[in-house]
Amino acid sequence: MYATADMLLTSTPAHAAEQSQEPAIEVVLVRAVLQGDREGFSRLYDLYAPLVHGILLARVPRAEVDDLVQDIFLHAFKKLHTLRDEAAFGPWIAMIARNRAVDFHRRSKVTVEINDELRGSDQHDSRAAEILELIRSLPEAYRETLVLRLVEGMTGPEIAARTGLTAASVRVNLHRGMKLLRQQLGFMEGL
Amino acid sequence: MNDDYLWDKTGQPDPQIQQLEEILGTLRYQPRPLALPKKRNYFPLLAIAASLLLALLAGGIWLRIGSHTEAPPQQVRVEQPASKPIEAPKPVTSGSASNPPILARNRIHKPRSAPSALPKREREEALMAKEQLMLALRLTTEKLHLVHTRTQPNQIKNQHRVG
Numbered sequence: 001m002y003a004t005a006d007m008l009l010t011s012t013p014a015h016a017a018e019q020s021q022e023p024a025i026e027v028v029l030v031r032a033v034l035q036g037d038r039e040g041f042s043r044l045y046d047l048y049a050p051l052v053h054g055i056l057l058a059r060v061p062r063a064e065v066d067d068l069v070q071d072i073f074l075h076a077f078k079k080l081h082t083l084r085d086e087a088a089f090g091p092w093i094a095m096i097a098r099n100r101a102v103d104f105h106r107r108s109k110v111t112v113e114i115n116d117e118l119r120g121s122d123q124h125d126s127r128a129a130e131i132l133e134l135i136r137s138l139p140e141a142y143r144e145t146l147v148l149r150l151v152e153g154m155t156g157p158e159i160a161a162r163t164g165l166t167a168a169s170v171r172v173n174l175h176r177g178m179k180l181l182r183q184q185l186g187f188m189e190g191l
Numbered sequence: 192m193n194d195d196y197l198w199d200k201t202g203q204p205d206p207q208i209q210q211l212e213e214i215l216g217t218l219r220y221q222p223r224p225l226a227l228p229k230k231r232n233y234f235p236l237l238a239i240a241a242s243l244l245l246a247l248l249a250g251g252i253w254l255r256i257g258s259h260t261e262a263p264p265q266q267v268r269v270e271q272p273a274s275k276p277i278e279a280p281k282p283v284t285s286g287s288a289s290n291p292p293i294l295a296r297n298r299i300h301k302p303r304s305a306p307s308a309l310p311k312r313e314r315e316e317a318l319m320a321k322e323q324l325m326l327a328l329r330l331t332t333e334k335l336h337l338v339h340t341r342t343q344p345n346q347i348k349n350q351h352r353v354g
Contacts, residue, residue, distance in 0.1 A: 077228075
């Protein structure tokens with residue numbers, strides 16, 4: 001499955017413009033890159049790498065995420081001319097990241113992720129890996145939004161603006177996902 | 192549960208969410224420089240291609256000019272019959288008397304080699320080969336004729352009777 005229907009509830013450009021000024025920056029940067037400005041793409045990378053990182057972290061083993069982020073941006077650099085709407089760079093690269101994660105699982109054999117516990121790192125990191133695993137066990141629509149919010153530190157409006165989802169969808173996903181996560185973590189007994 | 196804090200980090204902070212943020216923050220994206228592929232410089236390749244093209248063009252033009260070299264002018268004289276003496280035509284041009292009149296001029300692209308231009312030895316070999324070929328053809332014809340007569344004996348007999 002490449003994308004859920006919930007994820008495809010994209011906001012209109014005007015709506016996105018109301019949420020944030022970033023679409024205007026995207027448009028300028030994408031046009032600059034298409035005219036040969038490579039620095040413009042580095043700026044796009046700085047803006048969108050956390051989004052791609054979060055999307056991948058919700059789906060693939062941590063050890064693979066950094067390399068995949070680079071691969072996705074290199075692919076995007078080569079295929080940028082195929083982007084019809086410059087304002088839709090965020091949703092476009094988010095979709096590339098989701099598809100790449102699906103391809104990763106399709107191609108890779110069954111592997112056991114060497115997490116921080118096995119590496120023998122400190123307890124804080126191992127706890128983070130455990131919680132991440134719990135988030136990954138949630139429905140797809142929730143896990144991505146929760147990772148972007150809790151791991152990457154993005155706010156709801158930022159998530160909506162960069163992924164192209166409506167603010168309402170993000171808010172619902174955050175609320176329901178957090179509720180499920182609390183149940184999994186057993187917050188009633190304390191973290 | 193404080194939804195505002197979860198939504199946009201405003202309002203009363205939720206201690207549980209803050210704790211989760213603190214723990215999961217260790218997995219946050221660590222900036223890494225993006226290594227974009229180097230832009231290819233096509234100028235040397237284009238320069239080489241242009242040089243080759245120019246060289247080919249120059250070579251082509253040179254060959255074309257060389258093949259069209261002008262042959263020496265040939266003179267054609269038209270002999271008039273003795274019974275009808277006609278005055279020799281005067282040259283139209285106002286050339287001097289020392290220059291003979293040019294009545295026709297041919298452009299010869301390439302002088303064709305005449306058969307006589309072959310060396311004597313090669314010519315003898317060619318003649319011998321021709322004779323051998325003719326002999327082989329004659330033999331073949333005779334054999335074919337013999338086969339024909341043997342396969343159709345009745346017709347031949349009849350022909351003899353008629354004859």
